[in-house]
Amino acid sequence: IKAFLDGFYDIIPRHLIAIFSDSELELLISGLPSIDIDDLKANTEYHKYLQNSLQVQWFWRALRSFSQSERAKFLQFVTGTSKVPLQGFSALEGMNGTQKFQIHRDDRSTDRLPSAHTCFNQLDLPVYETYDKLRKQLLTAISECPEGFGLA
Numbered sequence: 001i002k003a004f005l006d007g008f009y010d011i012i013p014r015h016l017i018a019i020f021s022d023s024e025l026e027l028l029i030s031g032l033p034s035i036d037i038d039d040l041k042a043n044t045e046y047h048k049y050l051q052n053s054l055q056v057q058w059f060w061r062a063l064r065s066f067s068q069s070e071r072a073k074f075l076q077f078v079t080g081t082s083k084v085p086l087q088g089f090s091a092l093e094g095m096n097g098t099q100k101f102q103i104h105r106d107d108r109s110t111d112r113l114p115s116a117h118t119c120f121n122q123l124d125l126p127v128y129e130t131y132d133k134l135r136k137q138l139l140t141a142i143s144e145c146p147e148g149f150g151l152a
Contacts, residue, residue, distance in 0.1 A: 026081070026082055026083070034068070034084070035068065035071040035072065035075060035084055036084070036088065036089070037060065037063055037064050037071075039088045039089045039090075040063075040089045040101055041060060042089070042090075043088070043089040043090050043092065043100050043101060044100060044101045044102065044103060045100045045101070045102045045103075046102070046103050047102060047103070047104040047105065048104060048105035048107075049103055049104070049105045049125070053105075055105075055125060055127055055128060055134060056103060056125075058128070058131040058134045058135070059103065059125060059134065059138070061131065062131070062134055062135040062138055065135065066139075070139065070142065073142040073143065074138075074142050076142075077116050077118075077141065077142040077145065078101065078116045078118065078121055078122070078123050079092065079101075079118055079121050080118035080119075089101065092121055094119060094120050094121050095119035095120060099120060099121050100121065101121045101122075101123070102120065102121060102122040102123065103122075103123050103125055104122055104123065104124045104125065105124075105125065105127060106124040106125055106126045106127070107126075107127065108126065109126070110126045110127060110128050110129060110133070112126050112137075113137050113140055113141040113144075113145070114126065114137060114138055114141045115141070115145075116141075
C-alpha cells in the first residue's frame, strides 16, 4: 500500500486531497453513480412497515425527488458507500454477505432524524406525520451524518 500511496501522491500531492473526506474523495474518483430507484425498491425488506405504509410510500417519493448527488449521499448514508453494485441492488453486500436494503420502523419521537446501520444496509425511519417532514428530515440526515450515525 505504501508504494501505491507514494505513486498516487506523486501524481496528486497530498495537500490537494487532504481537504476531502473519504466519501467525497470516492465520489471525485468514481463519479456520481446512476441509482436505479426501481431496482433498490425491488430489493428492499420492510420491518414493522408494510410496502404500502404511508411513510414507505412517502420515502420512495422523496428518494425519487432527490438529485443524483443527493441519491449518492443517501446510498453512502445507508450502505457506507456511494457505489451501486455492478450486478445491481440484488448483490448489495452487508456485514454477513449479500444483504438487501432494509427499512425499519422507528417508533420513537418523530422529532428524530432517520438513522442508519451501514453494516446491515438498514434505515431506521420514524413515523413522520407528513411527506414534507419526512423529506426534510431525510435530507438533513444524509447531509449532516454521511456515515449513517450521529445526529438521531
